[in-house]
Amino acid sequence: MSNAPAIVAAQEPTVRARVALLELVRTHRKVAAAILLVVFLFLIAILSPVISPHDPLAVNADNSYLPPLSPGHVLGTDELGRDLLSRVLWGSRVSLPVAFVAVAVGLLGGGLIGLVSGYAGGIADLLLMRLVDALLAFPGLILAIAVVAALGPGLRNAMIAIGIVAIPVYARLVRAVVLQLKQLDFVVATRSLGATPLRIILRHLIPNMLNPVIVQVSLSAGFAILAEATLSFLGLGAQLPTPDWGQMINSGASFLSNDPWLAIVPGTAISITVYSFNLLGDSLRDALDPRLRS
Amino acid sequence: MTVYILRRLLLMLPVAFLVTVGVFLVIHLSPGDPALIILGEDRSPQAIAQIHQELGLDKPLYVQYVIWLGHIVRGDWGRSITTHQPVAIAITERLPATFELGVTALAWSLLVAIPLGTIAAVRRGSVADQLASGVTVAGVSIPNFFIGIVLIFVLSVSLRLFPFGGYVPFFQDPLESLHHVALPAIALGTAGAAINMRFTRSSMIEVLSHDYIRTAWAKGASWRRVVFVHALKNALIPVVTIVGLQIGGIIEGAVVTETVFTWPGVGRLAVESIFNRDYTVVQGIVLLAAFSYMSANLLVDLVYAWLDPRISYA
Numbered sequence: 268m269s270n271a272p273a274i275v276a277a278q279e280p281t282v283r284a285r286v287a288l289l290e291l292v293r294t295h296r297k298v299a300a301a302i303l304l305v306v307f308l309f310l311i312a313i314l315s316p317v318i319s320p321h322d323p324l325a326v327n328a329d330n331s332y333l334p335p336l337s338p339g340h341v342l343g344t345d346e347l348g349r350d351l352l353s354r355v356l357w358g359s360r361v362s363l364p365v366a367f368v369a370v371a372v373g374l375l376g377g378g379l380i381g382l383v384s385g386y387a388g389g390i391a392d393l394l395l396m397r398l399v400d401a402l403l404a405f406p407g408l409i410l411a412i413a414v415v416a417a418l419g420p421g422l423r424n425a426m427i428a429i430g431i432v433a434i435p436v437y438a439r440l441v442r443a444v445v446l447q448l449k450q451l452d453f454v455v456a457t458r459s460l461g462a463t464p465l466r467i468i469l470r471h472l473i474p475n476m477l478n479p480v481i482v483q484v485s486l487s488a489g490f491a492i493l494a495e496a497t498l499s500f501l502g503l504g505a506q507l508p509t510p511d512w513g514q515m516i517n518s519g520a521s522f523l524s525n526d527p528w529l530a531i532v533p534g535t536a537i538s539i540t541v542y543s544f545n546l547l548g549d550s551l552r553d554a555l556d557p558r559l560r561s
Numbered sequence: 562m563t564v565y566i567l568r569r570l571l572l573m574l575p576v577a578f579l580v581t582v583g584v585f586l587v588i589h590l591s592p593g594d595p596a597l598i599i600l601g602e603d604r605s606p607q608a609i610a611q612i613h614q615e616l617g618l619d620k621p622l623y624v625q626y627v628i629w630l631g632h633i634v635r636g637d638w639g640r641s642i643t644t645h646q647p648v649a650i651a652i653t654e655r656l657p658a659t660f661e662l663g664v665t666a667l668a669w670s671l672l673v674a675i676p677l678g679t680i681a682a683v684r685r686g687s688v689a690d691q692l693a694s695g696v697t698v699a700g701v702s703i704p705n706f707f708i709g710i711v712l713i714f715v716l717s718v719s720l721r722l723f724p725f726g727g728y729v730p731f732f733q734d735p736l737e738s739l740h741h742v743a744l745p746a747i748a749l750g751t752a753g754a755a756i757n758m759r760f761t762r763s764s765m766i767e768v769l770s771h772d773y774i775r776t777a778w779a780k781g782a783s784w785r786r787v788v789f790v791h792a793l794k795n796a797l798i799p800v801v802t803i804v805g806l807q808i809g810g811i812i813e814g815a816v817v818t819e820t821v822f823t824w825p826g827v828g829r830l831a832v833e834s835i836f837n838r839d840y841t842v843v844q845g846i847v848l849l850a851a852f853s854y855m856s857a858n859l860l861v862d863l864v865y866a867w868l869d870p871r872i873s874y875a
Contacts (some may be wrong), residue, residue: 333784404577404813405854406809408817409816412816416840419591499573500820501820524714527714534703538699538702540704546704
């Protein structure tokens, strides 16, 4: 019985968060549309082994260069006779996990730097922020290319490179929020009650920075998908025969004069996916930022 | 202002140091021995050791860094491992093509962004504004290499209105040069146009709500005068920031666009060098990209402080 209030208290924020999310979706149609789009993309990625009409790697030389709307191949086939629809559907299983890992690398690395830098201040802040400044001194894609050039081309290295590019963005964002929050009365009060820094960070700072971080996560997921496609297009990301959108555009570009759909289909897939995440980030920012709410 | 400039320059020093360390380490700690790339099949231990000695690879890492930095500062950026051409010359030869592409792309982006951003702000909430906001998100979502491929297919392959690639220096034949650079510049500048349009719109909306604009309206000034003379000039101050950064990022955007259009610039050199494992050239280009980006950042801050006197120099 003595645990009951604690359990209720622990459940309360979860219920509140669910209500807040429902309220957000109900009042902001753009957010609802963007969430639907992103959920749809994730469903495609999860279900592609089931919904793909063909094996994305199955080569059939007799069926090469079939145009879209051919019998059995809705989006046509590529130079090796592989079904384009199946390859595009399976391509989402490359792009979305890359975005997930890259954002996780950026969020964890950058978030930790931002928390320590903002909360500790002093020399730690000074040193960490110079490191962040140095990372920011590289244009994003150039940094990713340099890292991939050093580690060697491949999907795993591309993920790490894109994640590293995201680190300074999160570090600056989290630091700025921490600096703002730690001045507020409730944090000062909690500290004067004797709460440890870890408790203040975990219980009070992190929950209160979720809004800007969520907005940044969806925007950087869009960036990550775009960057992965770019690296793969350049031949530095996913390698053959992985069905990857960027790499499909790269090989499709060689057949542009006769078979333009080979590049246009995967290009449209990338654009829709990145658009969905950018729309989500944008609409969430509009919905969650109190200054823009009016 | 002088103190502000000096302070900004001083703050740049540790960052510049870290950037050079980063570039040095990224390339030097990468797998693969440059000696093996240079020697090809002839890989006797003596030959490898000799190359290591020539390149200074037998020395401790920090010594190698100091020697390398000394060379960089003196303008000696090493030699290409594959072509043996000095890296500084290889880059300088390719810079005009990249610069021309970058400047045309920027001009295109501003030509689109400023009028559309202004219209969207003046008619806030209208269909035009909604459309502009949709186009903005689309502009940053479509990969520039895909825009390039679609442009090549529609305007070059199908309609034959523009040539595919082929760089003609501007001073050799300005018209022909513009004809060749148009498609790559549109592909490269579209994302920038979307970003600049968003900045112009939000900045214009803010400026239009100021008292002095209300005064201008009250004095009976025409909307053209209010928008273009009174508002636009001040609204463009934040746009200067983002445009400055875009100038600094020209090399970054060029990497992909130049590959699509086989444009003989620095970006394509970077990609070719990565595949040839020509690390000295990659190192030079990354360093150049980082320093032009940092310098653009610095310049933007200075221009911003000069344009907007409210910014504190302290």
